[in-house]
Every structure is written in structure tokens, then in C-alpha cells.
Amino acid sequence: MALLLGVIKIIDAQSESVFMKIFRSLLLAGLGLFGWASLLAVGAHGEGDETRRFNVRDFGAVGDGVTKETLAIQKALDACAEAGGGEVLFPEGTYLTGSIELKSHVHLVLDAKAVLQGSGDKADYPLGTARWEGLMALAYLALLRADHAEDLAITGAGTIQGDAKIGTLRNPRAPTLIEFTECKKILLDGPTLHSTHIWTFHPTFCEDVTVRNLMVQTYGSNSDGVDPDSCRHVVIDNCTFETGDDNIAIKSGKGQEGVKVGRPCEDISITNCTFVKGAAAIALGSELSGGISNVRVSHCKFSQGWVAIQLKSRAGRAGYIRDFVAEDIDVGPEPMLWVETDYKYNPDPQGVAGPEGFTKFENIRISNARVNGKSVVSIKATPDNPADGIVLENITGTCSEPWIIKNASNVTLRDIHVSGFKGPFLSLENASGTGLDQDKH
Secondary structure, X not given: OHHHHHHHHXXXXXXXXHHXXXXXXXXXXXXXXXXXXXXXXXXXXXXXXXXXXXXXXXXXXXXXXXXXXXXXXXXXXHHHHHOOOEEEEEOOEEEXXXXXXXXXXXXXXXXXXXXXXXXXXXXXXXXXXXXXXOEXXXXXXXXXXXXXXXXXXXXXXXXXXXXXXXXXXXXXXXOOOEEEEOOEEEXXXXXXXXXXXXXXXXXXXXXXXXXXXXXXXXXXXXXXXXXXXXXXXXXXXOOEEEOOOOOEEEEOOOHHHHHHHOOOEEEEEEEOOEEEEEEEEEEEOOOOOOOEEEEEEEEEEEEEEEEEEEEEOOOXXXXXXXEEEEEEEEEOOOOOEEEEXXXXXXXXXXXXXXXXXXXXXXXXXXXXXXXXXXXXXEEEOEOXXXXXXXXXXXXXXXOOOOEEEEEEEEEEEEEEEEEOOOOOOEEEEEEEEEOOOOOOO
């Protein structure tokens, strides 16, 4: 490339004969065919394909767990962004910091022995607005935050953890651990995340979010693991969850505000995950006024929690849950499926009145599931708002309590082979469909 450019410059410096003009044209054609992409790469990155790297130690961070590193870390992040992007490296050490902001094309890389430790001083977190339990509200901004950015990544085997005391703040809401808003092309890969009494990773109004190879360990109420909120195209793969609340909670706003915003959460893939403990392993709702659709769960293992899969809403919430599929899952001893249309927690200050406020539950399928527990299925809809199109097929294992199906139409039970019942297999009320006429399976 350098030789071609050099020859062209020499030719430009001379008067061009017909021969020289032809030769120059051929050189430029060769550059276009074989070198133009490389030339553009040089222009974009400055050093060809070489990734820019910014070590936080070079910007004043010391990593002793005592010194507040907020300004030094932010300098490194800003320098990376101003240079057009690259990697911000956290070598071994404990970095005490308040809220820091990522911008487009910035990639945090945590050494396996690096800890990003959130400050316990609320003054280290600026106030702003964030969606909290379905509504936009005043909040302390997250430990790691981004707004209207793209191409963001947090990778490496290190640890990110919030302060145990500050997570209890409310009015304004405590800072979440990681919160990206209106961002695109996000990757979290590798770190361990710890939070207490507050959500851990909360992408809101984001697209193309990939979460993989995480260990999420949280403590106390409201300490959800991953909460995609009105997001599109989300992949959660090969993660392990041990949380004090829901492991994964899929949301899309609440009540009249959520309907007005009208941004669904859709195209969600959850694969190869292990749900060790928590409340619901995978919760859809209860904040779902913008709708939730096209959620696919496969090759996951569910163990100690309230329930593996919980679809929850209440009158006034509006919205919908539709096109949910779970397949090839292992569940127990927790129940496999709860559908709740009268969920009591988190009421609406401005619910949607009348029939328009009912949430539609449509096209829910679970297949190839292995269960081992007391209870497996509880579907409790209402006569005015029955669930529609629930399919449960190829379910094997043990349970002792009846499957409850209340106010549901177009139900299909197929290839159910479970044992251990002490009483009837099904408890039916206002339920219609196929496979509902057998006492034992």
C-alpha cells in the first residue's frame, strides 16, 4: 500500500505523458481493487486493524480499593471515545468508583483479578431519570451507564459489584449496577456481577443486546439479574443466576404511560442458562403494558426458586404476552409454569380502565420438559380475560399436586408422562381444548 501511494505521488509530481497517465490509472485501479478497504481501515482506526488500548492506570487509577477512581476511569473512557473507540483495560486491582459513563465504541476489559467496586456514597451518583418498575422516575444513575450510544462491550473475567448499603435507596431510586438507555449493539461477556436490593443489568429501549457467560449473584428484594425493558433482539446465553429476586425479568412499561410509550420487548432468546436460585427464573411482566412477544427459551436448567417461568399481570396493565416458547428444559423442585392475571405486587397509579386494561396471554408453548417437584403447572386467568392457546407437550417426570388450569381456551396437553400424584391429575375450571379428559398421565 505504501509503495503504491508513493509511486502515485511521484507521478503526480511530474508532467504526465500519455504512457504515464495510463500507468497512473492502472495503479489507481489496483489500489481500488486490492487496497481500498485497508486504506479505509487506516482512516478509521489510525493504525490499520490494531485495537486502541487505554489502561486506566495510565490515567491515574491505582486499584487499591480505597482511593476513589471515578475521575481517572472517566478520563480513560473519554480518551477512548474521543479517539474513535477501543479497549479500556482494568488490570488486577480493586477500583472504587462512582457512576461512570460509556460512550460509543468503548469496550471495557476486566482482568480476572480486577474488581470494579461501586462507591457507597450517594453523592458519587448523579441524579437523572430512569425507568423503574415500569415508570420513568427520578433516580441515581447507574454505576456503569450509557445513553444513546452504540457498540458497547464489557468483557473479561473480573467482577463488578455495587455497594450493599446504597442499593436500598428509594425516592430517588438507587443506582443500578449497569443501565444502558437507547443504545444499540451491546455485549456483556464474562464478568461476575454482584448487586444488593437493586436491579443488576437493566437495558432500556435498547437493540441488539448480547449477554453471555455471566455469573450473576445478588442479594435481597428487587435484586433482579437481567431486566430487558422495551428492548429488541436480546440474546442471553450460558449464564448462571443466583439472585435474591427474579433471575431474568422481561418488561415493557406500566399502565397508561407504558401504553403511550408503546415500545414492546420482543425477540428475546434465552439459551443454555442455569438458574440456581431466585424468585422467578424467567418472569414476563408484570410491567408489560407495551407488550412482550417472541420469547424463546431452550436448553436451560431450573432448580431452587418460586417458579421457573412466570407470566404475570393484573387488571389495568393492558399489553400482551404472546408467542412464548420453551423447549428442552429441566425443572425441579420448583414449579414449571405460572400464569397469573391478578398479580398483587406493584399496582398501577394510572391503570388502563375497562376491558382495554386486560393483558392478553396468547400462544404459550412448553415442550420437551423434564420435571421433578410437587407442583408443575398453575394457569389462573379470569372469565373476562381467558388465556388462549397454551400447549404443553412431551412433559416427563414426577409431581404430586394437580395441574391447575382455570379460564383458558384452546389448551393442548399432549404426551404427558408424569407420576407421583396423590390425587387427581388436573384441576379444571372453565378450560377447553384437547387432552383435558384424562385423570392420570
